[in-house]
Amino acid sequence: MIRTVSSTPYSDQKPGTSGLRKKVPVFQQQNYTENFIQSIFDSLQGFKGETLVIGGDGRYYNREVIQIALRMAAANGFGRVLVGQGGIMSTPAVSHVIRKHKAFGGIILSASHNPGGPNEDFGIKYNASNGGPAPESLTDAIFARSRVIDRYLTADFPDVNLDSIGSLNAGGLMIEVIDPVDDYAELMEHLFDFGAIRDLIAGGFRVTFDAMHAVTGPYAREILVNRLGADPALIRNDVPLEDFGGHHPDPNLVHARELYDTMMAPDAPDFGAASDGDGDRNLIIGRSIFVTPSDSLAMLAANAHLAPGYKAGIAGIARSMPTSGAADRVAAKMEVQLYETPTGWKFFGNLLDAGRVTICGEESAGTGSTHVREKDGLWAVLLWLNILAVRRQSVLEIVEDHWATYGRTYYSRHDYEAVDTDAANTLMARIEERFGALPGTKLGPLTVARADNFSYHDPVDLSVSRNQGIRIHFEGGARIVFRLSGTGTSGATLRVYMEFYEPDPARHNRDTQEALSDLIAAAEELASIRALTGRDAPTVIT
Known part of the structure; x- marks a missing residue:
């Protein structure tokens, strides 16, 4: 009835x-x-x-x-x-x-x-x-x-x-x-060379995966263990729990710290990865090297042709505005279009449906392709494994080779979570009020070139999305982005993104936070984060 x-x-x-x-x-x-x-x-x-x-x-x-x-x-x-x-x-x-x-x-x-x-x-x-x-x-x-x-x-x-x-x-x-799991596993087997990955693992290549007691546990068991032969003892937290085992199912260096420590140890596995609560995000760590999501997007795009599902090449790359410009240099060398969109996977949908891009991603650990219309954590893990199986290099060697070819983009995101909403809005408004006076302003050794609030003009449906994040561009190409996130449920999350491009391979091994120290100081001077939020340090640094 x-x-x-x-x-x-x-x-x-x-x-x-x-x-x-x-x-x-x-x-x-x-x-x-x-x-x-x-x-x-x-x-x-x-x-x-x-x-x-x-x-x-x-x-x-x-x-x-x-x-x-x-x-x-x-x-x-x-x-x-x-x-x-x-x-x-x-x-x-x-x-x-x-x-x-x-x-x-x-x-x-x-x-x-x-x-x-x-x-x-x-x-x-x-x-x-x-x-x-x-x-x-x-x-x-x-x-x-x-x-x-x-x-x-x-x-x-x-x-x-x-x-x-x-x-x-x-x-x-x-x-x-x-x-x-079944439909999804079959799709992955169609996209990637499972035979090559099985041979890699059978040869002693060790893979560890942290499902964080979230949805990807059954997927990891079926694909990584049953179909690819990974050691089941290295698949951790694979039983989905209603409270995620009391943990925060966010695959970053704070909440997946055990995985990070495992991969930094002398006897580390060759490849480590994690996914989040609903399986659409990923964390990629090689032995002794964390691959930032922005770098991972660029490296996956540069090597996607090594997987059967992408052997014909890619039509284009899309990234969210706060994501680093590492993918831009890949697109330029491949002579394909790079699209810069607002944060939110729905903005990639039109580009994917129109055939304008093949690979897309966000700095918040989400990458994906034309195979679905969501970001996909296990897809990124499997593409990495396919690349490793073909190139027969370590993650560290692939990363260093990429930097030598394209240059390194030093990049970090500082999150201030559960900030008072009024304080966060005040901080953003005060920066925007200064847009007209900022060009030419010195912030330590940095000089502001321009400032704006990002607007996106969709090339497919011609819609316009305004006020998508404050961008401060500096002479020489460095930038800071300030953005309020909508993914939390309490207060506001202030995200501060900082990046600069380093073409010199001799300077590619610096500590990221040290390399970004001038930008970190400039963000504080510009936004008065401590005074307005009461926070002495970010909640999470990625």
Whole structure:
């Protein structure tokens, strides 16, 4: 039976670049989750009888929301739902399933790299038929609907057994519980030379992977161990847990410190990697060398032709504005177009769909390609392994060779998390107020060349996205970027990005923070971070 349930709107359901993210108790408020899901359905057209994909990263409240979404999908007229076994499916896997099965769209339940648990973070986002995040026009419509919604539709049927693969009909809806790994693993085997990687590993090459008790554990077991022969003892934290084992599932040098220490030890494995809560981010570490996400993007683009899925070369490269310019030099040498977009994977979707780019990435540890419309952590790991299997060099040798060829971009991001929102907005406003006077200003040994707030003009749909981050460019090419992130659920996260290009190989082995010391001092002088935020140091440095 289909029921119409009266409801009252909430004013805070504005989706960000990765959907709606709030603390679990917020989603548990009366009708809060139902209101948002109904707002999604009310903003869509033409889905009657169509297929919907539902998957999540397994965090706390995942199973409960899947049951809610199934009943609402039935009541709203979807014909079929594909849901991952156990309610689990990585974000890139959802994107692939949408595309492979020609689904109308998908609902992803995740707060990505944010903590999980009864009082931690949860998230809901909608992906469109191309497998990518909803465009701004749709998220704006969802928000507008959420502010006036007065009812939601649901169907009455018992909870669906999510743990058994198979099909059933409930409320007129065909529900198929599918293997969350199988389709994705087959895609990876098509893109990469698994035979060459197996030979590399069989020859003694040791691979370690930290799934951080998040969604990629089952994927790593199936692909790295079962299909490629990696030592299962080196696959750590591979059982997904609702609270990620009490840890923060963000693959950076703070939250994946054990992996970093392992890879810096004298007896380190040859290759180390990690992925985040929903499987779309990656951390790459070779023995004694951490590969920054910006460098990783550039190196993957430069070597992608070594993998079967990319042997014809790449059409172009896209990077988010705060990502370093390392990929720009690769694009220039390959004579392909480089696109600079705002942060947020949805901005890559138009370029990928139009065939303008093949490889894209963000400094926040997300890289991907035309194979799906999301960033993809395991894809990056497997492309690295394919490159290593063909070149038969260490990660360190590949990195140093890349720097010798293209030059090194010294780059770092300083995050100030859970900063008072008013203080963060004041900091940004004060910098912008000084734009006119900044050119020619001396900040230590650096001289400001120009300053702006980045705007993006989409070359495909001609839309314009303004105020995407403050850029301070210095004479000689160095730059600082200030940006407020929308991925947290408490306060604001101030991100400060700093970079400069060093062409001289004799100067490629400096400590990154020391090399950037003039820019770090300039950022403080310009923005008064300590005075306005009360923070003496960043929360996280990557």
